Amino acid sequence: MEGGVDYLADERKKAEFDVQQMKIVWAGSHHTFEISDRISKLVANDPAFSKDERTMLPRKELFKNTLRKASYAWKRINDLHLSEEEASQLRFYVDEPAFTDLHWGMFIPAIKGQGTDEQQKKWLPLAYKMQIIGCYAQTELGHGSNVQGLETTATFDPQTDEFVIHSPTLTSSKWWPGGLGKVSTHGVVYARLITDGQEHGIHGFIVQLRRLEDHRPLPGIIIGDIGMKFGNGAYNTMDNGVLRFDHVRIPRDQMLMRVSQVTRDGKVVQSDVPRQLVYGTMVYVRQTIVQDASCALSRAVCIATRYSAVRRQFGSHNGGPETQVIDYKTQQSRLFPLLASAYAFRFVGEWLKWLYTDVTQRLQANDFSTLPEAHACTAGLKSLTTSVTADGIEECRKLCGGHGYLCTSGLPELFAVYVPACTYEGDNIVLMLQVARILMKTVSQLGSGKLPVGTMAYMGRIEHLLQYRCNVQKAEDWLNPAIVLEAFEARAARMSVSCAKKLSKFANPEEGFAELSADLVEAVVAHCQLIVVSKFIEKLQQDIPGKGVKQQLKVLCGVYYLFLLHKHQGDFLATSCVTPKQASLANDQLRVLYSQVRPNAIALVDAFNYTDHFLGSILGRYDGNVYPKLYEAAWKDPLNDSVVPDGYHQYIRPLLKQQRSAKL
Ligand SMILES: CCCCCCCC/C=C\CCCCCC(=O)SCCNC(=O)CCNC(=O)[C@H](O)C(C)(C)COP(=O)(O)OP(=O)(O)OC[C@H]1O[C@@H](n2cnc3c(N)ncnc32)[C@H](O)[C@@H]1OP(=O)(O)O
Numbered sequence: 286m287e288g289g290v291d292y293l294a295d296e297r298k299k300a301e302f303d304v305q306q307m308k309i310v311w312a313g314s315h316h317t318f319e320i321s322d323r324i325s326k327l328v329a330n331d332p333a334f335s336k337d338e339r340t341m342l343p344r345k346e347l348f349k350n351t352l353r354k355a356s357y358a359w360k361r362i363n364d365l366h367l368s369e370e371e372a373s374q375l376r377f378y379v380d381e382p383a384f385t386d387l388h389w390g391m392f393i394p395a396i397k398g399q400g401t402d403e404q405q406k407k408w409l410p411l412a413y414k415m416q417i418i419g420c421y422a423q424t425e426l427g428h429g430s431n432v433q434g435l436e437t438t439a440t441f442d443p444q445t446d447e448f449v450i451h452s453p454t455l456t457s458s459k460w461w462p463g464g465l466g467k468v469s470t471h472g473v474v475y476a477r478l479i480t481d482g483q484e485h486g487i488h489g490f491i492v493q494l495r496r497l498e499d500h501r502p503l504p505g506i507i508i509g510d511i512g513m514k515f516g517n518g519a520y521n522t523m524d525n526g527v528l529r530f531d532h533v534r535i536p537r538d539q540m541l542m543r544v545s546q547v548t549r550d551g552k553v554v555q556s557d558v559p560r561q562l563v564y565g566t567m568v569y570v571r572q573t574i575v576q577d578a579s580c581a582l583s584r585a586v587c588i589a590t591r592y593s594a595v596r597r598q599f600g601s602h603n604g605g606p607e608t609q610v611i612d613y614k615t616q617q618s619r620l621f622p623l624l625a626s627a628y629a630f631r632f633v634g635e636w637l638k639w640l641y642t643d644v645t646q647r648l649q650a651n652d653f654s655t656l657p658e659a660h661a662c663t664a665g666l667k668s669l670t671t672s673v674t675a676d677g678i679e680e681c682r683k684l685c686g687g688h689g690y691l692c693t694s695g696l697p698e699l700f701a702v703y704v705p706a707c708t709y710e711g712d713n714i715v716l717m718l719q720v721a722r723i724l725m726k727t728v729s730q731l732g733s734g735k736l737p738v739g740t741m742a743y744m745g746r747i748e749h750l751l752q753y754r755c756n757v758q759k760a761e762d763w764l765n766p767a768i769v770l771e772a773f774e775a776r777a778a779r780m781s782v783s784c785a786k787k788l789s790k791f792a793n794p795e796e797g798f799a800e801l802s803a804d805l806v807e808a809v810v811a812h813c814q815l816i817v818v819s820k821f822i823e824k825l826q827q828d829i830p831g832k833g834v835k836q837q838l839k840v841l842c843g844v845y846y847l848f849l850l851h852k853h854q855g856d857f858l859a860t861s862c863v864t865p866k867q868a869s870l871a872n873d874q875l876r877v878l879y880s881q882v883r884p885n886a887i888a889l890v891d892a893f894n895y896t897d898h899f900l901g902s903i904l905g906r907y908d909g910n911v912y913p914k915l916y917e918a919a920w921k922d923p924l925n926d927s928v929v930p931d932g933y934h935q936y937i938r939p940l941l942k943q944q945r946s947a948k949l
């Protein structure tokens with residue numbers, strides 16, 4: 286803090302709860318708090334990880350700088366003998382998208398999830414030591430969402446016991462994989478398996494792309510970066526790549542063979558694991574993306590909340606200070622639901638991580654029963670949380686007024702880095718439609734005696750939910766979690782049943798599904814919101830120590846669900862889950878909760894425990910010393926290097942001269 290002055294000190298004194306305990310709740314445990322606190326400070330205090338000039342660097346310099354940081358980070362990880370968990374926290378706090386994200390986040394998980402024990406033994410040690418660097422090369426120029434439509438071929442040649450990897454068309458060029466453009470030596474490449482003239486669907490293959498000696502592409506491989514992306518700095522630190530194969534040969538044992546094997550004589554043998562495991566890496570990453578959503582949203586909310594307490598406009602009485610913009614009810618009604626959503630996503634992310642771990646353990650024991658639930662939850666929650674987060678970051682920018690538009694606010698870059706999360710790892714609408722299929726299947730099986738499980742279990746009480754009447758009579762009734770859960774369950778169930786009824790009127794179900802897809806997406810949103818609300822409520826049933834901590838979380842949970850109820854009151858009214866009077870009472874209660882959040886708002890964002898380095902925002906500085914720092918930063922812009930700009934003599938002077946002579 287500059288000169289030890291904390292301009293937000295008065296705000297911090299207002300807190301009605303133990304912030305240190307809330308930090309532990311946010312982190313998930315004492316252990317994770319200790320690691321993230323120590324590692325974030327380690328990164329923040331190391332000038333080699335500075336981010337100050339990132340948005341001003343030309344692409345080549347920006348990229349080289351990312352390589353420098355990634356290599357330095359790797360050195361620190363080794364020098365300090367960091368554990369896997371600490372190393373991953375270090376990469377997180379370096380806060381710069383890089384090839385390492387895909388190496389650790391997709392290449393290694395793909396080999397772990399789809400490789401046989403033998404393949405894992407061969408490739409993982411090399412990858413763990415970064416003696417090879419890998420990417421996840423699935424998407425092509427012509428197809429991303431439709432994985433079955435990929436065109437790259439892997440044709441088995443029994444003569445040589447090899448696969449021939451080939452890009453038969455321009456549209457079969459791999460396009461987008463992160464780390465591919467300039468760095469990766471290897472890729473898990475997804476291709477259409479062909480043996481003996483027959484197609485056997487999409488499979489993953491480990492393919493070496495560049496020579497380890499001089500980094501040049503191997504024969505038959507064309508490889509490069511796909512070009513600048515949205516925003517300054519932002520995701521341009523990543524070398525998203527293009528890749529073409531001209532009959533590139535790899536040994537047979539480089540097909541990832543956990544799901545299917547190709548024998549020496551070219552026979553395809555299916556294991557007893559489901560084919561969908563080929564998509565397993567995507568399930569894993571979607572789960573991490575939900576956790577990442579709470580990080581990105583909390584970061585934007587932290588900036589907007591602190592700045593809203595610093596910023597004053599209007600309302601001065603007798604020469605006194607003007608009103609802090611955070612005290613405007615409209616500001617609160619835009620900001621506090623996002624604050625509550627950040628907490629909600631944190632807890633649902635925690636739960637999803639548990640679900641994923643559980644599914645993985647079951648898969649190892651050949652129990653595949655929970656795979657559809659894992660697919661539905663990761664797909665649906667990835668879509669819901671990334672959409673809300675992307676919109677939320679932009680809302681936070683607006684909440685910061687004009688200064689939010691400056692790169693030094695940190696918000697434009699955060700938005701630009703974050704917004705592709707709505708597209709990568711599955712376009713949000715495409716994924717919602719996957720969940721819609723599962724929902725419709727669940728509804729259609731309701732009469733069959735097969736009870737729905739997991740997050741769909743509420744559908745098992747369909748009779749009751751279709752007859753349900755909400756019995757809220759006064760505003761405080763909306764603080765009763767049981768009432769809220771039933772209202773959300775009834776809304777989700779009724780929307781699904783309504784879609785299923787309409788669907789049954791179509792002779793061709795696929796045509797019906799396409800025709801009703803917009804309604805189906807709305808039903809999926811209702812279902813996923815129910816999951817988030819229910820996991821928040823479950824969290825509150827745990828023992829949460831610390832003065833006032835649980836109470837604050839109750840308030841935030843209330844803000845989260847009552848805001849959703851208010852925003853989607855059309856759904857709740859149209860499905861007769863609430864009456865107009867009850868919806869109005871919900872909104873009354875929401876306003877009460879906003880006023881309870883207000884004194885705690887700064888402490889609630891302090892609980893994220895973000896360093897100023899990580900936040901990367903003058904508006905979000907911990908000490909609230911915004912104006913002098915904004916003023917200082919302006920002078921550091923390269924445009925201010927000279928008083929008279931380059932180009933003056935060429936363009937401005939002749940213009941001014943011409944106007945003067947015209948006047949004369
Ligand atoms: C703090 C943590 C920090 C970490 C931060 C992480 C952030 C990372 C940051 C940056 C990294 C960015 C990485 C981005 C990488 C990528 O984008 S990789 C490419 C991702 N591509 C996609 O996601 C493609 C999306 N498309 C698909 O997933 C599928 O093609 C499809 C599901 C849309 C359709 O597939 P299709 O084969 O046509 O399937 P269907 O016929 O519809 O379904 C057949 C059955 O399979 C079930 N199913 C589908 N997918 C899965 C799955 N993933 N898992 C399990 N099961 C699945 C589906 O329900 C059907 O089941 P039934 O037969 O029972 O009906």
Ligand SMILES: Cc1cc2nc3c(=O)[nH]c(=O)nc-3n(C[C@H](O)[C@H](O)[C@H](O)COP(=O)(O)OP(=O)(O)OC[C@H]3O[C@@H](n4cnc5c(N)ncnc54)[C@H](O)[C@@H]3O)c2cc1C
Binds near residue numbers: 423429430520712715
């Ligand atoms: C920053 C970034 C990083 C990426 N990294 C990687 C990577 O490392 N490896 C990799 O393999 N890929 C990567 N990708 C690719 C990414 O996974 C795909 O772009 C993504 O899956 C979306 O597919 P698409 O581009 O084919 O979109 P499209 O499917 O072409 O989507 C276009 C539009 O069509 C709509 N649409 C498509 N199908 C349907 C349907 N059935 N019903 C209704 N609407 C539909 C979509 O909603 C969307 O509005 C990355 C992408 C980005 C942006």
